[in-house]
Amino acid sequence: MKTLREVAEALCPIRLGEDYDKTIYNMIDKACHNEWIDGFITGAQWREDNPVAADSASDPESDSIELCGLLWDTENLAIGGYEKNGRHYYTWEDAMDAAKSVGKRLPTRKEWKALCDLGSTWDDELKGRWFGGNHDTDHKGSLFLPAAGFGYSNDLGYCAKLAGTSLTGYYWSSSMDDERGDYAGRLHLGSIGVSPLEISLITLGFSVRCVRDK
Structure with missing residues (x-):
């Protein structure tokens, strides 16, 4: 089974390091880009470091x-x-x-x-x-x-x-x-x-x- 980091990297292979292509802003709306980075990637990292059950009260789909x-x-x-x-x-x-x-x-x-x-x-x-x-x-x-x-x-x-x-x-x-x-x-x-x-x-x-x- 793939880790959450591996899933995230497969979905978003662009790296945000020194080789990051700045022209990405011409293809993706800046607000959506920031939401993606701050939301999915940060959340995936947190969940990988702090695993919880799928039905945990802390899950986004909790009651x-x-x-x-x-x-x-x-x-x-x-x-x-x-x-x-x-x-x-x-x-x-x-x-x-x-x-x-x-x-x-x-x-x-x-x-x-x-x-x-x-x-x-x-x-x-x-x-x-x-x-x-x-x-x-x-x-x-x-x-x-x-x-x-x-x-x-x-x-x-x-x-x-x-x-x-x-x-x-x-x-x-x-x-x-x-x-x-x-x-x-x-x-x-x-x-x-x-x-x-x-x-x-x-x-x-x-x-x-x-x-x-x-």
Whole structure:
């Protein structure tokens, strides 16, 4: 069986090294070219280095639910980052790259707020919150976000310790803070409620839930 790199090279044999023919821009629209390089090739490389099952929640064709005009993955991203107890935690930059590698993106701060505005209910058995749909009854049409806590650095390295598991959940948004370049927006959830417009240092390890535009 061919590797993903071999498949990519067969489909796109042009090399982007010193011998790369610049006239390619006369044959391929620049935007499409960039999309190809940044999307397929980057994604193929990521997947080759981080293999996952075809039916993984991180697969581009994973199950999704439509809420607020977006398609939300029904499971957290599970490619890359720091894995602990079956959960993955990402710095903000890692989160952005990992979502892009599977052809998806992070929600913006406004999109997190729109989801929260649909209403939510804490699930004490599953340790997380249901959003939208019948969140307070049978959960039909609802999205579940587990309270996976967060990771932080110590002298042993990135995300060497976790805190708040089963009590609280933190999810990155794609929105950087307008005033401080080392902070980004995130959703915070717990048993008491939710807060979609908070900010945190981009070096902390949070969960990721990907979305796609319809």
